[in-house]
Amino acid sequence: MTAAVHLQDVVKRYGSVTAIHGVSLTIADNEFFTLLGPSGCGKTTLLRMIAGFEAVTAGEIRLFGDDIARLDPNHRPVNTVFQHYALFPHMSVIDNVAFGLKMQGIDLAARRTRAGKMLEMVHLSHFADRMPAQLSGGQQQRVALARALAPAPKVLLLDEPLSALDLKLRQAMRVELKTLQQETGITFIFVTHDQEEALTMSDRIAVMSEGRVQQVGSARDIYETPDNRFVADFIGETNLLEVDVHSVTDGRASMTLPGGHPLTCPSASATPGRHALSIRPERVTIAATGELKATVDRVVYLGTDLQVLSRLADGSPFTIRLQNAARTTIPEAGATIGLHLEEGAARLLAD
Amino acid sequence: MAGGDDSWRPLARPLLIPIWVVIGVFSLLPVLLMAVYSFLTKEFRGGVEWDFTLAAYDQFFVTRGLFGDEPAQIEWTYITIFWRSIWQALICTALCLLIGFPTAWFIATRPAQSRGIWLFLITIPYWVNLLIRTVSLKFLIRDNGPLNEGLMAIGLITEPLPLVNTNLAVQLGLFYSYLPFMVLPIYAAVERYNFALSEAAADLYASRWTTLREIVLPVVKPGMIAGCILVFVPALGAFLAPDLLGGAKTFMIGSLIDEQFKGSQGNWPFGAAASMILMTLVLIVLVFYARAASREGAA
Ligand SMILES: Nc1ncnc2c1ncn2[C@@H]1O[C@H](COP(=O)(O)OP(=O)(O)OP(=O)(O)O)[C@@H](O)[C@H]1O
Ligand SMILES: [Mg+2]
Numbered sequence: 001m002t003a004a005v006h007l008q009d010v011v012k013r014y015g016s017v018t019a020i021h022g023v024s025l026t027i028a029d030n031e032f033f034t035l036l037g038p039s040g041c042g043k044t045t046l047l048r049m050i051a052g053f054e055a056v057t058a059g060e061i062r063l064f065g066d067d068i069a070r071l072d073p074n075h076r077p078v079n080t081v082f083q084h085y086a087l088f089p090h091m092s093v094i095d096n097v098a099f100g101l102k103m104q105g106i107d108l109a110a111r112r113t114r115a116g117k118m119l120e121m122v123h124l125s126h127f128a129d130r131m132p133a134q135l136s137g138g139q140q141q142r143v144a145l146a147r148a149l150a151p152a153p154k155v156l157l158l159d160e161p162l163s164a165l166d167l168k169l170r171q172a173m174r175v176e177l178k179t180l181q182q183e184t185g186i187t188f189i190f191v192t193h194d195q196e197e198a199l200t201m202s203d204r205i206a207v208m209s210e211g212r213v214q215q216v217g218s219a220r221d222i223y224e225t226p227d228n229r230f231v232a233d234f235i236g237e238t239n240l241l242e243v244d245v246h247s248v249t250d251g252r253a254s255m256t257l258p259g260g261h262p263l264t265c266p267s268a269s270a271t272p273g274r275h276a277l278s279i280r281p282e283r284v285t286i287a288a289t290g291e292l293k294a295t296v297d298r299v300v301y302l303g304t305d306l307q308v309l310s311r312l313a314d315g316s317p318f319t320i321r322l323q324n325a326a327r328t329t330i331p332e333a334g335a336t337i338g339l340h341l342e343e344g345a346a347r348l349l350a351d
Numbered sequence: 352m353a354g355g356d357d358s359w360r361p362l363a364r365p366l367l368i369p370i371w372v373v374i375g376v377f378s379l380l381p382v383l384l385m386a387v388y389s390f391l392t393k394e395f396r397g398g399v400e401w402d403f404t405l406a407a408y409d410q411f412f413v414t415r416g417l418f419g420d421e422p423a424q425i426e427w428t429y430i431t432i433f434w435r436s437i438w439q440a441l442i443c444t445a446l447c448l449l450i451g452f453p454t455a456w457f458i459a460t461r462p463a464q465s466r467g468i469w470l471f472l473i474t475i476p477y478w479v480n481l482l483i484r485t486v487s488l489k490f491l492i493r494d495n496g497p498l499n500e501g502l503m504a505i506g507l508i509t510e511p512l513p514l515v516n517t518n519l520a521v522q523l524g525l526f527y528s529y530l531p532f533m534v535l536p537i538y539a540a541v542e543r544y545n546f547a548l549s550e551a552a553a554d555l556y557a558s559r560w561t562t563l564r565e566i567v568l569p570v571v572k573p574g575m576i577a578g579c580i581l582v583f584v585p586a587l588g589a590f591l592a593p594d595l596l597g598g599a600k601t602f603m604i605g606s607l608i609d610e611q612f613k614g615s616q617g618n619w620p621f622g623a624a625a626s627m628i629l630m631t632l633v634l635i636v637l638v639f640y641a642r643a644a645s646r647e648g649a650a
Contacts, residue, residue: 053550073553080554086547090569099565100555151555 002065004029004155004187005050010059012045012211019045021211022059027155027189027204029064032181034190036198037208038234043191044083046208047157050189051080064154074103079153081161085144087132093143094119094128100151118146121180138169145180155187162197174201195235199223207231228350232278239279239318245272245348253348259313261291263341267348276349281307281321283345286331290338294318296331306330310337382630389623397617407624429607429625436604437632439518439593440586443525444533447582448575450526451533455574458534459541470538473531485524485591492520492596516598524592532581540574576640584633604629 005027012020019042027033035043048054050061052073061069068076079100087096094115101111119125122142132140141161148156158177162170178201181188192198198205199219207214207222207230215227226232233240243255243263253267255277265277286308294310297317301324308320308331320339322328331337392402414426458469476484492498492514499511514520548570552562568575590605597603604625611622 051550051554053553073550074556074558078554080551082547082551084547086545086551088548088551088566088570099552099557103556103561147551147555 002029003027003062004031004064005189006060006062007046007050008060008062010046010049010061011057012042012049012054013057019211020049023211023213025206025213025216027187029187030185032178032188032190032201032203034192034198034202034205035208036192036195036205039193041208042211043193043208044159045211047080047159047189047191050155051078051157052076077153078155078157079148079151081141081144081148081156081158083159083161083163085132085140087140087143087147089132092129092131093124093135096132096143097147097150099147104151115146115150118150119143121149122146122176137164138173141165141173145177149180149184149186152184153186155189156181158188158190160191160193162192163194170197177201199235207234209234224344225347226278226349229276229278232276232347232349237281237319237321239281240349241277241279241312241316241318243275243277243348245270245275247272255348257292258316259293263291263346265344265346265348269350270348278347278349279318279341279345281319283342284320285340285342286320286322286329286337287340288338290340292318292339292341294337294339296333296335296337298333299330308337385623385626389620389627391620391623393618393620396615397612397619399619404620407618407620408628410621411624411628432602432607433604433628433632435602436587439521439525439601439603440583440589442522443529443586444579444583446522446526447530447533448579451530451578452537452575454530455534455537456541459538459544466542470535473534477531481528481591485528485595488524488527489515489520489595492523515596516601518597518601520596521593521601521603524596525586525589528589528592529582529586532585533578536577536581537571537574540571540577544571573644576644580637580640583636587633588629 003026005025007023007025009022009024010020011018011022023042023046035046037043045054049056049069052068052071052075056069059069060067063076063078068078088099091099094112097118098111098115101114106114116125116128119128122145124139124142124146127135127139127143132143135143141164144161161177162173165173174197177188177190190198190201202219204216204218205222206216209230215222215231217225222231223235226235226238229240232238241258243257245253245255247254248267248270251266251268252264253270254262254264255275257263257277292312294312297309297311300307300309304324306322306324306328308322310318310320312318318339322330388399389407390403390405391399392404392406394400410426411429412426413423414428415421415423454473458466458473461469490496494511494513494515498514499508502508503511544567548566549562552566553559557565588605588608589603590609593601593603594606594609608622608625608629610616611618611625
């Protein structure tokens with residue numbers, strides 16, 4: 001099957017600044033695909049190139065096989081939900097939603113019906129005749145969504161559509177967006193810098209940094225098996241330790257942990273030398289027999305969890321997360337504790 | 352700004368007094384004076400006598416023949432002048448809009464640093480007195496002025512183009528006088544325009560022209576209306592351009608009124624009456640606009 005969207009070596013330069021360095025991505029039909037990365041990494045630029053608001057400097061953008069990189073935005077069967085909604089202020093809600101249909105030459109009665117259905121879908125039927133300025137942020141957001149979905153685009157682009165909403169509404173909209181995507185079967189390309197948003201909604205996530213895609217995978221993939229230091233550090237919390245790998249046999253790398261304890265962990269491609277090892281704080285348990293020794297600096301109370309901030313023998317900081325359960329023994333500040341790494345807790349990073 | 356702070360309220364009334372005084376002394380009082388004068392009797396050497404009469408309005412609208420002994424008929428002389436003025440002002444407004452909109456658009460879409468320079472360039476000529484500029488324009492376009500000489504020198508024409516004393520010259524003068532009043536409010540509106548709206552329209556399959564018609568123009572319309580009013584109203588009452596660049600055939604209201612207050616030939620009540628009629632016309636236009644605007648806002 002042809003991919004919904006395929007980017008091949010896409011480059012974007014603004015004068016001497018290169019915003020996108022040769023990105024290649026394949027996004028499947030019906031997929032909820034997220035571009036995740038810190039501010040300035042080029043998410044918006046990439047999305048705007050797919051929509052056609054920015055010209056590509058080099059590379060190909062294919063939509064169901066057709067190269068669209070040089071088409072004007074009004075000739076691309078792709079719709080956008082803008083970050084600040086960009087609702088037409090002089091048109092009522094229903095006229096906003098019907099605008100795309102009007103441009104497609106659909107007659108008044110048919111477009112009113114369809115726009116009405118769209119408003120129903122986003123639970124705004126009784127706001128049809130209001131002006132955008134008379135709506136709350138969350139309602140405007142849903143109008144923007146209905147407007148972009150009304151012409152039944154093949155691909156919907158969303159640039160941080162939830163960032164202007166408060167936490168509760170944002171959480172509710174996540175569920176709504178995901179449901180909508182599954183019901184309509186439209187491919188969503190969603191931009192966010194909020195990893196929780198990305199992890200909860202996406203089928204697949206592309207983690208971006210400085211104009212490059214660092215890793216593409218499911219939420220579980222990028223969290224559990226980060227490819228490199230950036231992804232491990234950016235997604236969730238992690239402990240990054242510098243280790244010396246001395247040998248690799250049968251896909252397992254042998255190394256020495258700070259403090260001298262030996263460890264082997266699976267690694268397909270590691271070569272002997274200095275590497276970063278990522279250990280998730282929640283995959284470590286405190287046990288007197290543990291292979292790593294640490295000194296507790298401080299215990300932070302987080303409600304459901306406790307965060308133990310400690311130092312390893314060589315002084316490097318190490319964080320442990322404990323569930324705040326009745327049976328959990330809370331270590332004292334200053335105490336020396338043993339740490340046990342669960343199977344698969346450690347992941348050797350390429351770089 | 353403290354949203355919920357109402358402590359300034361008791362001060363509001365006293366603070367507004369100077370504003371009311373200014374409006375009263377400089378706006379309402381002159382209009383009132385003019386209204387009163389329009390109902391007085393003309394004195395022989397200019398000035399007025401305090402005899403209330405409708406003579407001025409009668410002179411404007413009604414004729415009873417050369418010696419005043421024929422049956423009353425409609426006097427077309429002044430109505431024609433008014434009509435010509437309205438027409439000239441409308442053309443001037445349309446021209447200013449046609450040229451002013453792209454100009455304002457151009458300036459508002461420049462990088463922020465260079466917009467100031469463009470606006471400065473637009474307003475620079477207006478630091479020179481209007482009279483001087485209008486006279487200079489006449490020198491430029493007269494038969495042996497640089498325009499005609501230049502055109503003849505490059506062989507485009509053999510006879511000078513008769514530009515002075517034509518409607519075209521008056522139109523040029525009016526256009527030149529009032530263009531910035533169109534550019535500035537439209538510039539302000541375009542500068543506030545959110546270009547994401549144009550992207551949204553393009554995203555929803557609108558062509559450039561459709562985007563301009565359906566999104567841009569309606570959104571910046573308040574700026575265009577403000578510009579049209581700011582050009583139309585003074586152009587309607589203008590007298591410098593028609594006086595200096597036009598002739599008898601291009602006589603406009605402004606010149607008519609101007610004449611009534613000059614020397615012993617003047618007729619103050621008649622000038623005041625003509626001004627009142629002009630003002631009434633302008634008010635009708637403005638009310639019409641305001642109505643249309645508010646009806647649209649409510650819909
Ligand atoms: N018009 C432009 N001219 C020059 N540089 C630009 C332009 N637009 C974007 N950039 C640069 O390109 C890079 C990527 O910008 P982009 O807006 O895509 O980031 P982003 O990932 O969307 O960030 P954010 O999360 O803050 O929205 C940035 O370094 C930015 O400064
Ligand atoms: Mg962005």
